[in-house]
Amino acid sequence: MKRIVISGYYGFRNSGDEAVLKSILFALEEEGRQQGMRIAPVVLSIDPAWTTHMYGVEAVHRMRLAEVIRAIRSSDGLISGGGSLLQDATGALTIPYYTGVLKLAQLLRKPTFIYAQGIGPVNRRWMDPLIRGVMRRSAYVSVRDAESAALLERIGVPGGAIEVVSDPVMGLPLPAGAVPGDASDDAVASEVPIIGVSLRHWRKDGADLARAAEALASLARSRPVRLRFLPFHTPSDAETSRQVMEQLGDLGSGSSAELASPGDDPQHMLKAVSECDVLFGMRLHALIYAANQSVPMLGLSYDPKIDQFLKRVGLTAIGTTEQLNADAFVAEASRLIDRREEWLAEHKAAIEQLKQEARRPAKQIVSLLRHNK
Incomplete structure (x- = not known):
């Protein structure tokens, strides 16, 4: 069993971001089963009780540092997962938060993984070293489009270390028993x-x-x-x-x-x-x-x-x-x-x-x- 902390914009009732989380959980469970490993996710959420109720996984409050540290310390790694996390269009605190969580995991000697993120826009150049530092120290980096990969390369992340994939939600299945297009x-x-x-x-x-x-x-x-x-x-x-x-x-x-x-x-x-x-x-x-x-x-x-x-x-x-x-x-x-x-x-x-x-x-x-x- 591997215990994995998942960081993202979770618990805010945004269907897109919740779909990203659910897609990641589905994919990790399926791949773990195929490779003979059980994945035990721990989600950083603004509403841990709601996230646990929705997905049946352990969750801790993303803004309570002591809880975040305990979760990461007891884990086997951290996923910074999906969505447009590393951008400053929504404010100057977004990138420092998500890179800070990654940096914390790296300081605790945990492997970090970037899961199909959309990078940018990044309009404040002082953000570049924050992104570059955590990306270079991550065990795996994937982005959801070529433009995100190009942005990372421009700020100094080696292109050979970046995999371009699609958004996790492209792999989300319909509810059990549902038929595509079958209106009720x-x-x-x-x-x-x-x-x-x-x-x-x-x-x-x-x-x-x-x-x-x-x-x-x-x-x-x-x-x-x-x-x-x-x-x-x-x-x-x-x-x-x-x-x-x-x-x-x-x-x-x-x-x-x-x-x-x-x-x-x-x-x-x-x-x-x-x-x-x-x-x-x-x-x-x-x-x-x-x-x-x-x-x-x-x-x-x-x-x-x-x-x-x-x-x-x-x-x-x-x-x-x-x-x-x-x-x-x-x-x-x-x-x-x-x-x-x-x-x-x-x-x-x-x-x-x-x-x-x-x-x-x-x-x-x-x-x-x-x-x-």
Whole structure:
């Protein structure tokens, strides 16, 4: 048995980050079983009781230093896991926190592993040595796109030590017994296409959301559709969705708008996405969920990570938080609804490649742990 501490943005009820955690736990368990090792995870969470309840694993409070030290000291290593942890767009404290946890593990002589992270943006140059130092001392480094690898190389991390993989969530399975795209209850009541919508607050003036509402309303007036809003970060995304729904105005005959509530379990949200005919997403993990379930997608870019992921699937964003043409949106959404099989054939190979890559970090980490005496 190997006891592994997992550091990340966990316990905050963000569906994307929780999906990253659940995907890592699944992959470690499966790879451990295949390699004859039992992995005992210890998650650093802002809400340890909730994390333990959700995933059935041990958890400690990520902001209580004594608890973190005890967890790392009694472990066989630390994973800094998934998501956009090493970036300073959300503030100047994010990078020091996550590199600090890594540095602590290294000072305690524990091997550290970087699990499919998205690196950047890093706008404060004094952050570079913090990242470079912990990366160079890590036993394994993987990132989720070539741009992240290039950024690490620019700040002095040897390129040969970096593996480019896909986001862990590409390997997340549906809930046990669920069938992809098999809608339940009222979702089978009609054959009206379901358009999944994942939006988040970004611009202070709300102009990006107003443009999204205009585009969605134009689509709903051009043909019957069910606009299903999917809140990936509660409660903020639910409130954002309600605001956009209020701006839709009168929809065309046969069209409707609804707010879904799949709950906190990432697999239930993955199931909700699988029921959609098209996904219009601003949240990165909404798009990743769609790729996971081979649902045609339209990305609205607010951050380079959106464009980087879409590029790996062979796509470009339909718009950004600065511009979104309603007519172009309607035309492309209609094409995806009417010619779904063509889209699937065009992007199937790229999606399968991402799914295969999603398991590589767990395989490498378990192997390293198995040979680390």
